[in-house]
Amino acid sequence: MLYTHLGRSGLTVSKLCLGTMNFGPHTEEADAHAIMDQAHEAGLNFFDTANAYGGTEHRGWTEEIIGRWFARGGGRRERTVLATKVYGTMSDWPNDSKLSALNIRRALDASLKRLQTDHIDLYQFHHVDRDTPWDEIWQAVDVAVQQGKILYAGSSNFAGWHLAAAQEAAARRPVTGLVSEQSLYNLMQRSVEREVIPAAQHYGLGLLPWSPLHGGLLGGVLAQENDGVRRTEGRAASALAESRDEIQANESFARELGHAPGDVALAWLLHQPAVTAPIIGPRTSGQLEAGLRALEVSLDAEALARLDEIFPGPRTAPEDYAW
Template identity: 65%
Template sequence: MDYTNLGRTGLSVSRLCLGTMNFGPQTEEGDSFAIMDRALEHGINFYDTANVYGWKVGEGVTEQIIGRWFAQGGGRRDRVVLATKVYGRMGDWPNEQGLSARHIIRSCEDSLRRLQTDWIDLFQMHHVSRTTPWEEIWQAMETLVAQGKVLYVGSSNFAGWHLAAAQESAARRHFLGLVSEQSIYNLLTRHVELEVLPAARHYGLGLIPWSPLHGGLLGGAIRKMAEGGAARAKSGRSADALAANRTTIEAYEKLCADLGQDPADVALGWLLSRPGVTAPIIGPRTVAQLDASLGALAVRLTDETLARLDELFPPVGQGGPGPEAWAW
């Protein structure tokens, strides 16, 4: 396994991050335990979850599964860099969502209880709050850090200017502030290259891409459908996205075949080659899917292949960061 620092911190994390969103709804507890154990065997030490995962309001189903896995002992908790999130609705009352100091503190305490741990390595804001002042947010986070309940703070789904506002406010308080941003980023969705990624790199934040395979479309969806698989690509938004991009996906799968590489490995390998990217989040539903993901670490894309990928999946505007992407 390859490791890198999380943003500008001294914390070492694996180049692949284990996403746990399927634990509970898609993957039963025993299989979830097996996936997490196998991840450690592979050297994956970066695990990502959220208080809302499991999609039963207020229950934190996925966090509870991880907590029971930790409770087995064997050094599991000590070997894992654990990331969870706060923001989503955890109850029916007004203050059971968002980024108020009250909700941040309460959510942290609840997550610690469900996860059966004394600390959260990376406490991420799942979305930006447009109604809570940064002074309030940072006061709450500083309290949790001072208590040793949170070690680092991250964001998710922030715009570039939100990162700037957050960091400038933290700097005025002489606080470390954000160390990471978790954004959707893949060959089909490259908007973060305009401002989010440049802002993250400027402030020393590691970028953690979610949905690196764009709902499975970049994982060989057409080939798998022909073989009777790729259930996710047959309905809903994935089916619509495949219909809109079928010609491109067909050309992409042909390119991967010519390279002798699995499409999922190429998509993950492309992200791993991007400056500023810390670790794409993989979301295996089975141990076999987890094992297969490791192939991405060996992918080395030539300049010619990278150029061809840009032709198939053009960056936004003229490419690169703004304002050059849309102006001279």
């Protein structure tokens, strides 16, 4: 396993992060426990979840599954860098969502109870809250840090200027602020290269890309359809229709390299200097094994240039749209 620091922090995490969103709704608890054990056996120490994961009928389900896994002992909690999130609506009552000081306090305590742990290593804001001032958010985080309930704070789905606002408010207190940003980032969706990644790099935030295979479209979807293994529907079908030529070119190039398309897509992210760890969300042990293969894929400058030709990304702002 390869390891790196999370942003500018001293925290050491694996170069892949285990995403757990499928645990509960799509992956049975016993299978989820087996996947987490398998991740530890491979040296993967960084797990990501959220308080709202589990589906609308059972929010918190995923954290509960992880908590019962921790309760089995054997150093499971001690060997895990645990990341969860706050923001999502947990009930119909007011103040049970977003980033008010009240909700941060209540949501954190509820996550700790479900996860059966006394602290969260990385507590992430799942979305920007445009109605709550940063001084209020950082005050709530300060209290939680002083109580030993969280160690680091991170963000998710922030724009570049949101990162700047958060960090400048933190600097005024002064506190550490954010150490990571979790964003949608893959070969097909590279919008964050315009402003989010430059902001993250400026402030020393590690980037945690989610949906690294863009909902499976970068995982060999055309070959799977031809083999009758998979049928693409809904938004994925629309995206496939719009980008079929690029996806075909990508799958052909992966075959030239001698790798599976999904391995190449993950490896591309691992070669991006701003990226700390792509988040892989396996439903099965086999999917976890496939994700781990990407760590063995080395892409030279020529291969990276070819991928840029197939899926060209934007330039940084303002040069992307102005001189």
